[in-house]
Amino acid sequence: MAALTMFEKVWSAHEVVPETSDTPAILYIDLHLTHEVTSPQAFSVLRERGLPVRRLDRTLATMDHSTPTDHDQIFGGVPIRLESARKQVEQLERNTSEFGVELIGLQSPQRGIVHIIGPELGATQPGKTVVCGDSHTSTHGAFGALAFGIGTTEVGHVLATQCLLQRKPKTFSVEVQGRLGPGVTAKDLILAIIGRIGVSGGTGHVLEYRGEAIRAMSMEERMTVCNMSIEAGARAGMVAPDETTFAYLEGRPRAPAGELWERAVDTWRQLPSDPGARFDREVVLDAGHVEPMITYGTNPGMVLPLSGAIPSSGDEVFRKALRYMGFEPGEHVAGKAIDVVFVGSCTNARISDLRAAARVMDGRKVARRVRMLVVPGSQQVKKEAEAEGLDRIFVEAGAEWRESGCSMCLGMNGDTVGAGKYAVSTSNRNFEGRQGTGARTLLASPLTAAAAAVTGRVTDPREFLG
Amino acid sequence: MEPITQLRSRTVVMPSTNIDTDQIIPARFLTTTTREGLGKALFADWRYDAAGNPRPDFILNRPEAAGCQALVAGRNVGCGSSREHAPWALIDYGFRAVISTEIADIFRNNSLKNGLLPVTVDEETHAWLLAHPGTEIAIDLETCTVALADGREVSFPLEPFARYCLMNGVDELGFLLSRKEDIEHYERTHAK
Structure with a gap:
């Protein structure tokens, strides 16, 4: 059997219909995260066409972009001062209530930036397809998920069909050998990677971060690296799941539990790229040379x-x-x-x-x-x-x-x-x-x-x- | 979406590389819940000074830009945020095509879904377009070519399904909905 990259494994497991020369693949989406800024026009399309949300159990909404950060406007009974932001927040409340979508609302103790709470809740898991109307959806790739940002029209597609029309991207291995020095962080590494491959160096590709420095990272550090994949032009970045990933996820509210957990981990262990898998492009960096x-x-x-x-x-x-x-x-x-x-x-x-x-x-x-x-x-x-x-x-x-x-x-x-x-x-x-x-x-x-x-x-x- | 087969227009040239979607429409204009009327926010921070007056040296404020539907931009146009407000603002302003040597992935996708043509040309053609602002071009989706005023016709790549949707005014949501049985089959066989 041909050696496959992790991306290829996740991609093929989500092909509802594979691509042909005439048509893109229909790709199934496991988890759709949505927020107040890029969803209102998508809900409007559903309303105009009389369509429901296809999979409420795979859709999760929150508010993060236009929300205030001072205590009084969230918990103190003071209305959101920026009127357009207040209207946008209220529109998400109306849309989620009308369509039955789960909303982690303004005062929820689980609220936060959408790319922080997905992993925190254990909703982001290895091998899943994750999308959100936000380019930093690449963050979730740290778990070995295929996660990428989409526009509002596509948000509507996922709400209505749980699917997207996608051409298969190319693969790009970013191998980071050695270890980062003291005081040198995951942020410094990803900035160095972007400096090396350029702001459009990853266009059309899914990055896979590999090597000793990546393996040594915590999940939070891997998320920082994957987060900025889009800053190199790549829509997605991935890291193979390992014991660090499983330890992070175990016991989180939306992670599988009990027997399901054991079964999930067994499946996740099959995800890493096979030895000898070929990437369309490769770059190698030495972590020891990275400075702040x-x-x-x-x-x-x-x-x-x-x-x-x-x-x-x-x-x-x-x-x-x-x-x-x-x-x-x-x-x-x-x-x-x-x-x-x-x-x-x-x-x-x-x-x-x-x-x-x-x-x-x-x-x-x-x-x-x-x-x-x-x-x-x-x-x-x-x-x-x-x-x-x-x-x-x-x-x-x-x-x-x-x-x-x-x-x-x-x-x-x-x-x-x-x-x-x-x-x-x-x-x-x-x-x-x-x-x-x-x-x-x-x-x-x-x-x-x-x-x-x-x-x-x-x-x-x-x-x-x- | 209106079917589109051909576009004939003079060009506006913005040679900057890496024009990101925060320049195309700054974030403060994203607290909207509709897709209409965003043309006034297009390139807002380049177009207007702090007092809100048009900057006379910015290309879109110059008389020769009036009525142009094709924007020639530097390499890697549309990088950054996934905001579909960027193509919405360009279209609302009057643009129907963006031409560059490289167009960022999400911006390209968003443009195609709204009938804004993303046209990727080779370096030589791009250099010629940059050097001839205001030139008349003709984009033909039938042949996937751009005809230039010097008589050349250069081809550009366009994903076949996106091209079909543009030329026939087909919306992709309708296509996805028509594949409901395939989706149901997938859900039955990939139960989690």
Whole structure:
């Protein structure tokens, strides 16, 4: 039998109808996550055509993008101040109620960023197909699921038929040998990978992250890596499930239990790519050479080690990006004064991320004139952090401790950086205006973000990790 | 969706590489529950200054851009977020085609589902288009070619089923619903 990649195994197990030269495959979707921003127009289509949601048991809704992060607007009886956001939240409440879709609502203790709560609830499992109207759905690939972002028309297709029409993508092996050094994180690794293969290097491909460095990672670190696959142009990134995966999932509310658990694990053990499986493309990196990374431009591929200098280029788009950022070729980003620090987003707002930031902040203060916002990825993460006292470390340092949501990653809910200001952000995109009109984003790890908060400048976090 | 076979238009050129969907429509405009009226938010942060006045140097604010339905963009256009609001905004503004050497996957899919033609051309053709802003082009889905003003006809790839849907105004949801028996069969044989 031919040696297969993990992607090929998951793909073929979900072919309702295989692709032909004339028609794409009809692919079955096991788990459909949905949220307030990219679903309203899809529910409208169902209503117009008199269609029900085909599989309520495979559909889960929550709200995260436009929701406020301050306590009063969620729990204090104060209406959501941003009127359009309030209407969008109310529309999701109406749509889910009318169609019978399960909603993890605004005040639910299970609410959070959709890509954080799927795994947290154990709904994300190896071998599943997972989609959501959000490009960072690639996060769920950390479990060996085939998970990718879709548009709103496709959200409607999945609601109505539990299927998507898809052409089979190509495969791309990203092998990371060796181990990351102390103070070098999964975020630094994925930024280094994007810097290496480029922001469109993964277009048309599903990435599979392999190798010793990936195997050594926790599930939360693997999620950070898979999350930013889309930033390399790949719709999906996958990591083979192993004992780390099973240990993470066991006992979670929506994971199989008892005899079903044993059977599921047996099935999941068959998923990893077979020895000798061929990938369409391959790249190999050495984790030992990765340093703490920081972006200097307006896409995630414009990235440097903290020790490095901004390159020069005759390209007008490159120069325009540097003008936007207020940087010159040859300069070091390290040492630059910053205004805002954001620890949050589906990339880096899980408990281990908050612990990492707190480790640097403990007993220290946020620098004068710097605003630091810490937004847990979910209410569960928030609760866990509070039980460990991480909230006190942040608050005593002078940071703002918020309710969960996407928040300043994209500024939809009014949490923005400010025009012309520099933000060191643990999020995933440094596009122009991503964190609010005129905002200048420097993407980095939670450790680097916390170090910048303390010094008020872009700083190598290893200085704080004795 | 209206069937589309041909598009004849002058071009607007935006040579920037990696034009992401946050530029095409910034996130603050996504708190909408409909798909209409997003043209006014298209490229909002490039089109308007902080006071909301049109920036005279931005291409869409110049008289020669009026009425153009084809946008020629730098490599890797449409990268980033999955927001379908990006093609909705382009279409509402009046665009019917986006031409580049590389078009990001999700943006391409979303465009096809709304009748916005994603046209991937070779480097040489792209360079010529960048150098000739405002040139008249003719896109033909029958032959999957773009005819240029210098007489050349260059072909572009288009997934056959997407092409069929565009040319016949077929919506994919209707097609999926027609395969209900296959879906039911799959659900019966893959019980979990």
